[in-house]
Amino acid sequence: MLISLELFVMLVLANGAPVVAALMLGERWSAAVDGGRQWRDGRPVLGKSKTWRGVVSGVLACGLFSLITGQGFLFGLLFGLLGLVGDMVSSFIKRRAGLASSARAIGLDQIPEALLPMVMAWYWLELSWFVVAGVVVLFTVSNILLSPVLYRLGIRHQPH
Numbered sequence: 001m002l003i004s005l006e007l008f009v010m011l012v013l014a015n016g017a018p019v020v021a022a023l024m025l026g027e028r029w030s031a032a033v034d035g036g037r038q039w040r041d042g043r044p045v046l047g048k049s050k051t052w053r054g055v056v057s058g059v060l061a062c063g064l065f066s067l068i069t070g071q072g073f074l075f076g077l078l079f080g081l082l083g084l085v086g087d088m089v090s091s092f093i094k095r096r097a098g099l100a101s102s103a104r105a106i107g108l109d110q111i112p113e114a115l116l117p118m119v120m121a122w123y124w125l126e127l128s129w130f131v132v133a134g135v136v137v138l139f140t141v142s143n144i145l146l147s148p149v150l151y152r153l154g155i156r157h158q159p160h
Contacts, residue, residue: 004135006069007121010062010076011114011139014083017061018054029053033088039095046091047101058084075124079117086113110140 022030031052034045059080066076089112094105114136122132 003125003127004131004138006065006071007079007118007131007135008138008142010065010079011083011117011135012142013061013065014058014080014117015087015113015143017057018051018084021053021057022051025053029056041096043095043098045095046088047095049101050088050091055081055084071125075121078120082117082120083113086111086116089116106144107140110143111136114139 029052032046032048033050033052033055034047036048037045039045059077062080062083063073063076066079067073090105090108091101093108094101094103097105099105115132118132118136121127122129
């Protein structure tokens, strides 16, 4: 049970640290991961909200938390990186579908960024699929329910 909670917290950190870093640093170190490039369809590859600052802050937050909780710094770095890669996959798909970065896509906005690192955790930590599915569902539901609250508090820039 404790490992499930730790992995859930790491998903929240990978997702939340970039938001906190943006609030703290403003426009500093906000270079877009896609370099502002467009795909063949003329739309951004990912969009300007996916920044290197976000990648670094999310990966480091997970690495440090994982080190503190005893899973190891490398595990946390990889877990955070996979969570952010999942988020970028979602953004890529949303751009191809013509959705803006602020558009809501329930499931697509949560599942890839939770599932990719949880598959790694399943392999690395020899977890059951029940734990993997439970953490992914918990993250998805909590993200859907709490994002509007964080928006009203001024922490998020969009309500989802």
